[in-house]
Amino acid sequence: MKYEETNKATSTEVDAPSSESRRGFLKLAAISGAAVSVTKRGALANGEIGFWAKDLPDDKLIDMYRTILKIRWHERTQADKMLADPSYRGYNHFYAGQEAVATGVCAALRNDGPFEQIDLVYSSHRPSGHAIAKGVDIPTMVAEMDFRSTGMNGGYAAEMHISDPSVGFIGADGMIGPAPVIASGSAFAFRARESDQVAVVFAGDGNYAAPHFHSTLNNAKLLDLPLIYVCENNLYHQYAHYSYSCPHKDISDAAAAYGIPANVVDGQDVVQVYNAAKTAVDRARAGGGPTFIEAKTYRYYNHWGAPGAKEGELGAFGYDPLAITSFRPEREVRAWMQRDPVDISRKILIDWGILDEARAAEIETEVKQEIASAFEWAMQQPLCNPEDALKHVFAEGTVPARQFG
Numbered sequence: 001m002k003y004e005e006t007n008k009a010t011s012t013e014v015d016a017p018s019s020e021s022r023r024g025f026l027k028l029a030a031i032s033g034a035a036v037s038v039t040k041r042g043a044l045a046n047g048e049i050g051f052w053a054k055d056l057p058d059d060k061l062i063d064m065y066r067t068i069l070k071i072r073w074h075e076r077t078q079a080d081k082m083l084a085d086p087s088y089r090g091y092n093h094f095y096a097g098q099e100a101v102a103t104g105v106c107a108a109l110r111n112d113g114p115f116e117q118i119d120l121v122y123s124s125h126r127p128s129g130h131a132i133a134k135g136v137d138i139p140t141m142v143a144e145m146d147f148r149s150t151g152m153n154g155g156y157a158a159e160m161h162i163s164d165p166s167v168g169f170i171g172a173d174g175m176i177g178p179a180p181v182i183a184s185g186s187a188f189a190f191r192a193r194e195s196d197q198v199a200v201v202f203a204g205d206g207n208y209a210a211p212h213f214h215s216t217l218n219n220a221k222l223l224d225l226p227l228i229y230v231c232e233n234n235l236y237h238q239y240a241h242y243s244y245s246c247p248h249k250d251i252s253d254a255a256a257a258y259g260i261p262a263n264v265v266d267g268q269d270v271v272q273v274y275n276a277a278k279t280a281v282d283r284a285r286a287g288g289g290p291t292f293i294e295a296k297t298y299r300y301y302n303h304w305g306a307p308g309a310k311e312g313e314l315g316a317f318g319y320d321p322l323a324i325t326s327f328r329p330e331r332e333v334r335a336w337m338q339r340d341p342v343d344i345s346r347k348i349l350i351d352w353g354i355l356d357e358a359r360a361a362e363i364e365t366e367v368k369q370e371i372a373s374a375f376e377w378a379m380q381q382p383l384c385n386p387e388d389a390l391k392h393v394f395a396e397g398t399v400p401a402r403q404f405g
């Protein structure tokens with residue numbers, strides 16, 4: 001019912017809500033006022049997005065806050081390790097700043113159950129946030145990223161290829177381009193066997209310029225696939241602003257050209273992301289085909305690793321020797337940090353009367369402890385042996401045909 005109501009609005013101005021949701025609507029609009037100004041087609045302004053988050057149980061909302069914190073403290077702890085511990089071999093493309101995107105999307109998915117029933121997530125070279133939000137085991141992921149043999153993938157994958165199908169996290173992908181095509185293959189499999197599962201791909205603004213972006217959207221629409229394309233527009237690919245490779249201000253305009261419903265959301269606000277994702281998931285499960293969500297967001301660290309960052313400090317403002325073409329202005333980084341996903345999610349829970357400051361702080365302390373223990377455990381795990389490198393690479397005998405999804 002709510003879905004139908006919210007989808008009646010066709011203009012860019014939303015009709016005033018006339019139902020019991022009005023009060024909640026106004027409250028959310030006030031909370032995320034800055035978010036609305038991200039774009040004229042912002043989440044609350046185009047009538048496309050059901051106001052779902054207000055109906056979630058408190059536990060679920062608190063879980064989302066906790067997930068954002070887990071991602072944040074995983075990133076910070078690993079960045080510190082890279083900066084300060086010469087024996088640490090792991091690395092990451094850090095996701096700090098973007099936590100609300102993965103969290104809001106994965107909160108709308110089916111993450112528990114048999115593989116043939118859960119929703120699948122495809123990630124990229126910046127995978128740790130997506131993995132944690134989908135529910136991977138954090139200690140084994142931490143061990144994996146430091147090439148430990150008891151890691152999630154036996155120490156063979158490290159950051160760029162982590163994967164845990166048991167929770168529907170199909171995995172990271174080091175190549176810019178292919179993940180959306182592969183995700184649409186899973187979505188095709190779901191359709192073929194009449195499952196109501198949904199495939200989600202997270203891809204950056206840099207993906208726009210790859211041919212895979214366009215063929216994926218074209219096929220997803222032609223075949224009405226249950227695919228959700230989440231474009232995390234963090235403004236840069238490596239060191240180039242996305243305007244270097246994309247003629248659209250909103251990349252979602254490209255999806256509209258393929259006839260796919262598209263939303264622009266404030267990626268710093270988990271509630272907005274969740275609302276858009278839930279609408280998209282409902283549409284996909286009901287056979288309504290693909291949705292494109294563009295989340296405007298920002299990463300606090302440089303493209304890769306922690307150059308320019310200082311131990312114990314969030315974000316990187318200093319010199320990055322890898323930035324050969326251009327640098328992000330420090331004031332831009334600081335401006336985005338004013339709209340921090342952790343702060344925004346905490347404020348929403350406090351404003352909605354779900355938590356008070358003290359409980360919110362307690363949860364953060366619990367999460368920090370959980371992440372510290374994960375690193376402590378992982379650093380005691382055995383390293384993998386170079387002589388095992390070719391294990392699991394070649395199969396012997398006949399190999400049964402297999403497909404994901």
Ligand SMILES: Cc1ncc(C[n+]2csc(CCOP(=O)(O)OP(=O)(O)O)c2C)c(N)n1
Pocket residue numbers: 125126174175176177203204205206207234236237238303
């Ligand atoms: C086909 C290919 N070309 C180039 C690269 C090198 N590369 C790694 S990440 C990246 C930028 C990706 O930018 P974006 O998609 O915006 O994601 P973000 O890093 O901002 O999360 C590039 C060019 C690659 N991995 N694959």
Ligand SMILES: [Mg+2]
Pocket residue numbers: 204205206232233234235236237238
């Ligand atoms: Mg980018």
